[in-house]
Amino acid sequence: MQESADVVVIGFGAAGACAAIEAASGGADVLVLDRFAGGGATAASGGVVYAGGGTSVQREAGVTDTRAAMAAYLRLEVGDAVTPATLRAFVDGSAESVEWLKEQGVPFEGSLCPTKTSYPTNDHYLYYSGSERSRSADPAPRGHRAKGSGTSGKILYARLAESAVRAGARVLPQTRVTALTSADGRVTGVECRTLAEASPWARLKYRLLGKYAAKPGLYLPALRRALTKRAERIERRHGKTVTITARRGVVIAAGGFVANREMLREHAPAYRGCLPLGTSGDDGSGIRLGQSVGGAVGAMDRVSAWRFITPPSALLEGILVNERGERICDESRYGAAIGHELITRHGGKGWLLIDEQGVRAARAQARSQSLWFQYLQVRYLLKVSRVSGKSLAEAARKAGVDAQGLARTLAAYNAAETDALGKPADLVRPLTTGPFSLIDVSIRPSTGYPCPMLTLGGLRVDEITGEVLREDGGVIAGLYAAGRSAVGLCSESYVSGLSLADCVFSGRRAGQSLAVPMGDSLAHG
Incomplete structure (x- = not known):
């Protein structure tokens, strides 16, 4: 069985959809392949x-x-x-x-x-x-x-997917790419296993496995792995091998490697205990496809792990300390910055010190400032993870934090006219109203307060065209990468929204490069 297209896109999340839209709008015949039903981490994201x-x-x-x-x-x-x-x-x-x-x-x-x-x-x-x-x-x-109830990544993805189809892109779901094909130093297509001709029952079962591996599997990694193994058995038993020729090029937009425990152990072992934020498709297969033809990788040790202490916003008035009672960072920083500090400098351990005024304010704000999943975490922090004491020393003893160090830190914080670590003035309030509480925000496996993470490294690309680079800096003709399969804007430090913005930016870049006339494309390569 053989297929062909001008452009083959591997992965149908935000990056793949944007690449498909631009290439198809530019006149290319585009075929998008996705292992499951599309969406990937984009559909599971906050949008x-x-x-x-x-x-x-x-x-x-x-x-x-x-x-x-x-x-x-x-x-x-x-x-x-x-x-x-x-x-x-x-x-x-x-x-x-x-x-x-x-x-x-x-x-x-x-x-x-x-x-x-x-x-x-x-x-x-x-x-x-x-x-x-x-x-x-x-x-x-x-x-x-994106405007939509709950986590609105599903809305963003759905609109991009619909636009790609309107632009003329063909989509072949339930298709797993297993290899790239090449000739004369140029990537010419892909080999894959597809369920396109499998029985309706096999396709339905596979679709359901993929759906539940994404959610609730997103929050239950063991369940996701079990469901993915069952899906792999269907792929082996019912899949058919297909070779697809790409006349202009192949775009790898298959996500990161957060679901690949072997790759995480190799590149980012310090992040054990964090919750992988991704789907079964984020198994690093796209990155490895690029490596198989000589593609260079970068920032593979960069992982974004999020330790949020809001909502409620009243908690920002507290101070975040380590087990020696020393302040860790500006508490208003984005959750990935806090997570990075905890993991890389404090062994993943941290406590948030608040006074009784802060506890009362946090309780009052909990429902109005939270979506359902945030509210569950607020309840966990205030009810399960919090210890309190009539004195600062008593709270420190219960939490296992050095009392003398904590007393020095609090005294300096309360006496300062401006915050030494840069916290905005409207969030700085002396903590004086006992009893005092220490909320354990340490990063470890926990159903009540998980620490989500995603990988930021991937294939190195030419930043003008999106073509994958070799180790010597030259490009691999006919091969492009986008989104979290590639090094991009958020590969050093992540803030919320920068990954999806980069998926749009890099996906459009690859699609636009492949939409140019064939002669110009070959001349550039």
Whole structure:
């Protein structure tokens, strides 16, 4: 059985859909392959796109933002993950990218969240999604959440998938790519196993396994692994081998490797105990496909692990300490920054010190500032993970934190006119009202307070075209990568929405490169 197309896209999440839209809109015959039914980690995400510089959504909310302010902040987060020219291109095209997403049918709304939070409620769709308020001279909310109830990644993905089909892309689900084909140093297509001709019963069973492996398997890794093994048996028993020729090129947009325990142990062993935020498709297979033909990888040790202490926002008035009672970081920083500090410098251990006034305020805010899953975590923090004492020393003894160190830290915090670690002034309040509480926010396996993580490394790419690079810096002709299969904007430091924004940016880049006339494409390669 043989198939062909101008462009073959591996993976149908945000990056794959954006690549398909641009390539198909540019006249290419596009075939998208997905191991399951599409969506991947995008559909399971919060649907937040990091954008700024004066987007229409920001203007609707009455927010003033500039490209210079956005670029200055992102330089701190992005580091050298991409070149300054690529960062400028991303920032300069950010407002246009939001309009492009709107054209594909993705809904946004300029309802500004009034509090700092890990994820806004269904009343708000624009918020401070990173550490802008503590790290930027001109902060602005840039987290653009697709409008939809609950976690709205499913809305964002659905609109992009529909747009790809409207543009003319063909989609072949339940198809697992097993190898790349090449000739004369150029990638020419793929080999895969597909259930396209399997019995309706086998296809239905496989679809259900994929669905439940994604959710609730997202929150129960052991269940996800068990369901994935059963899906693999169906692939072996009922799948048919197909060779697909790609006349212009192949785009790898198959996600990261957070579901691959072997690769995590090899590249990021410190993150054991975190909750893999991804689907069975995030098994590193796309990255390994690129490596099989000489593709270089980068940032494979970079993992974003999120330890959020909001909602409720009252908890930001507390101070985060280690077991010696020493302050860890500015508590208003984005959850990935807090997680990074805990894991890399404090053995994953941390406690949030609050006083009785803070406890009362947090309880009062819990329902109004939380979605259902956040509310469950708030209850866990305030009821299960919290110890209290009439004195600071008593609370420290119960938590296992050094009492003298904690007393010194609190005294310095209460006496300071401005926060030494940069926490915004409106979040700084002396903690004086006993009893005192210490909330254990340590990172370890826990059903009550998981620490989600995703991988940020992948194949290195040419930042103008999206072509995969070899170790010597040359490109692999005919092979492109996007999203979390590639090194991108968020591969150094993640803030909420930057991964999806990069999926859109890098996916469109690859699709546009493949939409050019055949002669120009070959000349560039």
